[in-house]
Structures are given as C-alpha cells and as structure tokens.
Amino acid sequence: MGRFNIPLFKLNYDKNEENAVLRTMKSQWISSGPKVNKLEKKFSEIIGTRYSLATSNCTSSLHLAVLTAGIKYGDEVLCPSLTFVATVNSILYVGAVPVFCDIKSESELTISPDDIERKITSKTKAIIVMHYAGFPCDMKRIMKISRKYKLKVIEDACHAPLSEYQGRKLGTFGVSSCYSFYSNKNISTGEGGMFNTNIKQYFQQAKLLRSHGISTTSFDRLKDSKDYNVLGAGYNYRMDDLRASIALVQLEKLKMDIYRRAKVRKLYLKYLTNINSVKIPFVNYDGNYSNYIFPILVQNRDQVRKYLLKKGIQTSIHYKPVHRLSTYEKYYLELPLTDLVYSKLLTLPMYGSLKLVEIKYIVNSLAEIVK
Ligand SMILES: Cc1ncc(COP(=O)(O)O)c(C=O)c1O
Numbered sequence: 001m002g003r004f005n006i007p008l009f010k011l012n013y014d015k016n017e018e019n020a021v022l023r024t025m026k027s028q029w030i031s032s033g034p035k036v037n038k039l040e041k042k043f044s045e046i047i048g049t050r051y052s053l054a055t056s057n058c059t060s061s062l063h064l065a066v067l068t069a070g071i072k073y074g075d076e077v078l079c080p081s082l083t084f085v086a087t088v089n090s091i092l093y094v095g096a097v098p099v100f101c102d103i104k105s106e107s108e109l110t111i112s113p114d115d116i117e118r119k120i121t122s123k124t125k126a127i128i129v130m131h132y133a134g135f136p137c138d139m140k141r142i143m144k145i146s147r148k149y150k151l152k153v154i155e156d157a158c159h160a161p162l163s164e165y166q167g168r169k170l171g172t173f174g175v176s177s178c179y180s181f182y183s184n185k186n187i188s189t190g191e192g193g194m195f196n197t198n199i200k201q202y203f204q205q206a207k208l209l210r211s212h213g214i215s216t217t218s219f220d221r222l223k224d225s226k227d228y229n230v231l232g233a234g235y236n237y238r239m240d241d242l243r244a245s246i247a248l249v250q251l252e253k254l255k256m257d258i259y260r261r262a263k264v265r266k267l268y269l270k271y272l273t274n275i276n277s278v279k280i281p282f283v284n285y286d287g288n289y290s291n292y293i294f295p296i297l298v299q300n301r302d303q304v305r306k307y308l309l310k311k312g313i314q315t316s317i318h319y320k321p322v323h324r325l326s327t328y329e330k331y332y333l334e335l336p337l338t339d340l341v342y343s344k345l346l347t348l349p350m351y352g353s354l355k356l357v358e359i360k361y362i363v364n365s366l367a368e369i370v371k
Pocket of ligand 1 (some may be wrong): 058086157181
C-alpha cells in the first residue's frame with residue numbers, strides 16, 4: 001500500500017459555507033446580528049435547552065457558566081483532570097479552587113462519581129463534567145450526588161453535540177452547558193462557542209455579560225436608536241454573523257456528519273479487535289454519540305506515535321492531564337487512573353470522510369508497530 005497522508009481531522013466544508021459567508025458580507029451586517037439570533041434559536045431547538053447564547057468560543061461560555069452559577073472566590077469546584085485546560089481555567093477566572101477527580105476506569109475516561117463523592121467538602125459548590133470524546137459521563141449518579149449535596153452541575157459538552165444519554169441530549173442535564181465551534185470540533189467555525197441553559201435568570205445574566213454589560217445590542221439600537229445603560233462590567237464574548245452563518249450551514253450537516261463518524265468508529269472497532277494489545281475506551285458504548293475523537297490505549301505510546309507519523313498518519317493525545325501541567329501544581333492531587341491512561345493514550349484520525357482504505361491502512365500500520 002502506498003504512503004498516505006491522513007490528518008487527524010478534515011474540515012467538512014463546501015460551497016455552502018463559502019456562499020453563506022458571502023451572503024453575510026453582502027448583507028452589510030457582519031458582527032453580531034440576525035445570523036447569531038437565528039443560530040441561537042436553531043441550536044436550542046436541536047439540543048433541547050430553553051436558551052442558547054452564541055459566544056466567541058467555549059472558554060468564554062465556560063466563564064459565563066461559572067459566573068452565572070454564582071461560583072465565587074474560595075469555592076471548590078470538582079472537575080476532571082483529563083480535559084482541555086479551559087475547563088479548569090474557567091474555575092480559576094473567578095478565584096475558585098479546582099479539585100481534580102480521577103476517571104472511572106481505563107475503559108471509561110469520564111469523571112468518576114465515586115471520586116466526586118469522596119472529594120466533596122463544605123466548600124464544594126459545583127461539579128464541571130466533560131463528556132470525553134462525546135461519550136456521556138455517568139449523569140444518573142452525578143445528578144443524584146448533585147441533588148444530595150446541593151451542588152450545581154455545569155456540562156463542558158465541547159465534544160458532545162447531539163450525543164445522548166438515556167434518550168436525552170447531553171448538555172441538558174446541568175444548570176448550563178457549553179459547546180465549542182473551534183476548527184476541529186464537530187461544528188467548525190474557526191472560533192466560536194455556545195452557552196446553554198434552561199434558567200431564564202442565567203440566560204439574561206450571561207447575555208448582559210457577553211457584551212460589556214450593555215442593556216441593548218448595536219443591532220437592536222440600529223432599529224430603534226434607543227439609549228443604553230451598562231448594568232455591570234461585562235466582557236466582549238460575542239460571536240459575529242460571519243461565523244454564525246458558517247455555523248448555520250454546519251448545523252444542517254451535523255446529523256449526517258455524526259452518522260458517518262459512527263460508521264468510521266464501527267470500522268475501527270471491527271479491524272482493531274484483531275490487535276489484542278490495543279485497548280479501546282468506551283468499546284461497549286452503543287448509543288448515539290458525536291464521535292468527536294477516536295482514542296485508543298497502547299503500550300510505548302510515544303514510539304507508536306512516531307511510527308505512525310512516519311507512515312503519514314497524524315495522531316494526537318487528548319489530553320496531557322491538567323494536574324500534571326506546571327500552572328496547576330498548587331492543585332495537584334494523586335489521580336492514578338488518569339496518569340495510567342495518559343501514559344497509553346493516543347487519538348487516531350476521526351472525521352466523516354475518512355475512507356475504508358485509510359482506516360485499514362491506519363490499523364495495519366498500528367499492527368506493524370505494536371506487534
Ligand atoms: C473539553 C474542552 N473544553 C473547552 C474547550 C475550549 O474551547 P474553545 O477553544 O472554543 O475556547 C475545548 C476546545 O478545545 C475542549 O475540547
């Protein structure tokens with residue numbers, strides 16, 4: 001088989017995204033306006049939360065989630081370490097303390113409800129969960145714990161658009177949830193995010209904070225020339241209409257993209273079962289998931305990664321655990337399963353247009369190095 005050049009991710013773009021951007025440019029309104037409004041309406045419809053608020057990225061959405069949940073200086077927030085740093089940074093932005101929890105097991109890389117319960121103190125105010133790779137955290141147990149100890153749950157659902165848990169969409173369980181539209185996500189707009197909630201007060205507060213605390217938007221003022229007031233020092237966490245118009249096209253494609261990713265996962269599972277030394281997390285999960293990434297566990301991970309790169313296969317690691325990064329040293333806790341999994345963790349290419357011949361090439365290349 002000849003040399004392939006297989007990236008980790010391929011953008012699912014065509015003429016429709018280009019035309020959407022052109023139409024927005026020609027409309028003469030490119031910053032936050034009607035496209036953002038339309039996107040928010042559509043997003044809340046498909047996820048099933050009452051309110052959605054488009055933002056500049058998921059990091060700003062997470063910040064809004066922590067602020068609206070009333071998390072303050074000195075409060076403790078339980079969170080995973082096996083996540084992207086933004087999950088944890090959102091806790092630090094308000095002076096709260098991240099308390100890292102371990103993952104469930106080598107086959108379930110999501111936050112452990114047992115460890116959550118062990119680490120609750122009188123200062124604990126919230127739990128931020130992250131649905132790793134689009135597979136659900138144990139929401140039944142986590143919501144039960146949250147009710148027992150009166151904790152707020154925030155869902156970092158960056159990996160999980162349209163993923164389901166017991167027939168219900170992820171991102172609808174907590175007091176709020178956050179999505180990312182970063183380039184390599186299921187919905188790609190370059191930069192972008194979405195804050196979702198069923199709580200009107202959270203939505204109103206987040207909307208104010210998103211745009212400097214100003215009581216009206218520039219688009220509103222265009223129509224009625226009304227005066228405005230500032231109701232609190234907010235931020236500029238807005239999305240623009242150029243990106244919203246891309247997101248609207250991406251939303252139309254989302255179901256099909258996820259269907260194709262599910263097929264890719266099935267093929268990976270089929271061919272990888274022949275390699276005993278490769279372990280596949282979430283292997284028995286059998287529902288509707290976003291399949292944002294495809295993680296595996298292998299011995300000598302760095303050597304395997306180098307070999308695959310030589311064969312033209314791009315891989316990644318999701319993630320170097322946050323408690324192992326120098327900025328977070330102060331919050332270090334022993335997380336044996338997280339550390340163990342990290343030492344073997346490797347992300348293989350995953351996108352809807354990944355071909356059968358490419359999947360076979362990836363699996364064969366993997367077999368060559370691990371055997
Ligand atoms: C789990 C997780 N949380 C938060 C983020 C931050 O998203 P953004 O880059 O849109 O700020 C990402 C994206 O990389 C992510 O994967």
